[in-house]
Amino acid sequence: MLLLTDTLAGMASSDPSPALTAGADRTPFEEEALTHAEQLYRIALRLTGSQQSAEDLVQDTYLRAFRAWQSYRPGTNLAAWLATIMRNANLDELRRQSRRPVQEPLDDDGDYYLYNRLAESTPQPQDEVLARLSGTAILAALAEVPENFREVVVLVDVGDFSYAEAAGILDIPIGTVMSRLYRGRRLLKRALADRAGEWEAA
Amino acid sequence: MSADPCRGAESLLQPYLDRVLTEAEVARIDGHLQECSYCSDRYVFERSLRTAVKSCCSEEPVPDGFVERLRRRCSDQA
Structure with missing residues (x-):
C-alpha cells in the first residue's frame, strides 16, 4: 500500500x-x-x-x-x-461532512441482467440499446452506485488503473478490489436497467 | 462451467474481459462462446457497454481554465 x-x-x-x-x-x-x-x-x-x-x-x-x-x-x-x-x-x-454512505447495497443481479431486461423489449439489444444509451444516462446510473463500489469501477474502468494499483490506492486487498469491481459493475447495470424507461422516452 | 455452461460463462464474464483468467479458462470460454449465441451476444454487449462507460466519462470536458487555476492555487500556497 x-x-x-x-x-x-x-x-x-x-x-x-x-x-x-x-x-x-x-x-x-x-x-x-x-x-x-x-x-x-x-x-x-x-x-x-x-x-x-x-x-x-x-x-x-x-x-x-x-x-x-x-x-x-x-x-x-x-x-x-x-x-x-x-x-x-x-x-x-x-x-x-459526515456523509460516508451506506456500504452494502442489498440486491445483486447476475452479469446478464441488463441485457436480459433489454432483450424483453428489443430484439437486438447490443446494437439498438447502446445507440440509445446516452452519456447522460450512464453518468446518472454511475452516480447511483454506492461510493465504495463506484470508486473501484471508476479507478479501473475510467482511470485505467490495474487491480493491483487500485488495491494500493484504496488500501484494500486485491481480492476486495475484484469483488467490489465486479459487484459495482453489476450495480451499474442494474441502475441502467432501472432507467431503461427513460431512454425509451428520450 | 460444469453443469450449466451458460451460468459458468456468466460468472467469468468480467474477469474474461479484464484478461485475468488463465489460458485454460479463456480457451474454455472461447469454446463455449463459439457454440452459444446466447452468451456471445451478452459478451459482445458487455464489451460495448464498457467502451460506452469509458468514453462518456473521458469525453466530458474539463472546465475552462482548470489547469491554470490549479497552477495558480498551488503557487499561491507553496
Missing part, C-alpha cells in the same frame, strides 16, 4: 534519492504531476458528483502532493501516487 506514512518510512530507511537532498528543485516534479491533472479531475468528478467539488478535490490533492513531494519515489507510478492522495483527501472531506 502506498500510504504516505509508509512511503515516508520506506524512504527514511533506504533508497536515498537525489530528490531528498536539501533545496532540491521541485519544479520538474510539479510539471510531471500536472500532466495527470485532467485524468484525476475525471475520476474526482465521478467520486464527488459536481464540477466544483471535483475541482476543489483536485486542488486539495495537488497541494498535499506538492507538500509531500519528496516522499514520491521517482520511477514509480506517479498517477497512482496522486490518486492515492486524492482518495485520502476525498475520505477526509466525506468524514468532515
Whole structure:
C-alpha cells in the first residue's frame, strides 16, 4: 500500500534519492504531476458528483502532493501516487461532512441482467440499446452506485488503473478490489436497467 | 462451467474481459462462446457497454481554465 506514512518510512530507511537532498528543485516534479491533472479531475468528478467539488478535490490533492513531494519515489507510478492522495483527501472531506454512505447495497443481479431486461423489449439489444444509451444516462446510473463500489469501477474502468494499483490506492486487498469491481459493475447495470424507461422516452 | 455452461460463462464474464483468467479458462470460454449465441451476444454487449462507460466519462470536458487555476492555487500556497 502506498500510504504516505509508509512511503515516508520506506524512504527514511533506504533508497536515498537525489530528490531528498536539501533545496532540491521541485519544479520538474510539479510539471510531471500536472500532466495527470485532467485524468484525476475525471475520476474526482465521478467520486464527488459536481464540477466544483471535483475541482476543489483536485486542488486539495495537488497541494498535499506538492507538500509531500519528496516522499514520491521517482520511477514509480506517479498517477497512482496522486490518486492515492486524492482518495485520502476525498475520505477526509466525506468524514468532515459526515456523509460516508451506506456500504452494502442489498440486491445483486447476475452479469446478464441488463441485457436480459433489454432483450424483453428489443430484439437486438447490443446494437439498438447502446445507440440509445446516452452519456447522460450512464453518468446518472454511475452516480447511483454506492461510493465504495463506484470508486473501484471508476479507478479501473475510467482511470485505467490495474487491480493491483487500485488495491494500493484504496488500501484494500486485491481480492476486495475484484469483488467490489465486479459487484459495482453489476450495480451499474442494474441502475441502467432501472432507467431503461427513460431512454425509451428520450 | 460444469453443469450449466451458460451460468459458468456468466460468472467469468468480467474477469474474461479484464484478461485475468488463465489460458485454460479463456480457451474454455472461447469454446463455449463459439457454440452459444446466447452468451456471445451478452459478451459482445458487455464489451460495448464498457467502451460506452469509458468514453462518456473521458469525453466530458474539463472546465475552462482548470489547469491554470490549479497552477495558480498551488503557487499561491507553496
